[in-house]
Amino acid sequence: MTVTVLLFASYAEKLGFSTTTMDVPSGSTVGRLLEAVKGMPGASSLPPAPLVAVNENYARPETILANGDEVAIIPPVAGG
């Protein structure tokens, strides 16, 4: 199945892109997707457990993904 991965701010700078699509095995969790992302060039300095949102809601590493999900990897927020 295919999911869209969004990166922002410092994470987008590290990996050099802000959006991509990734093929992952059916039934993959957020944690498994993160492992795949961490294998990409520039990703070695991502924290061990970054915040993730699935379809605009904060999600946990064990959250199971579905085909077409939008998965955002969220750097420490600093609004205001």
Next chain:
Amino acid sequence: MIRASIVTSPIFPDKLAAEVADAGNGATAVFVGTVRRTNEGREVSGIEYSAYRSMAEREMTAILSEAAGSFDISGAVIEHRVGELAVGEISIAVVVAAQHRRPAIDAMSRIVEETKKRAPVWKLEHYVDGTREWVGASGEVPA
């Protein structure tokens, strides 16, 4: 009424206050956040704000709904600006209207704290010495 928006143009708090205005209100709290000249001892020249726009609006709307459920308020609006802001410019404004001052002030405090914690918004601070740094990213210096 509640509304939360990410905007790219200057914020006018008076306009936000007008949105929640009602003769039934006895109190309107207004919070205005601005770009500060110094941060942790460094002289700031400006801040570049970015956001996961759709989620930020959804999260801020949820924060306003939660506040409306917890406090006796009649309306609340948040605008958070993104893009390049100069020192002194308004980055966020929140207005909360209520019949009485206490719920307006208490709801405002909750809304501002939750927004800072939950809204996916980021700051890239630019310093007068030409360097830049992502705020909150534990000293990560961009390439």
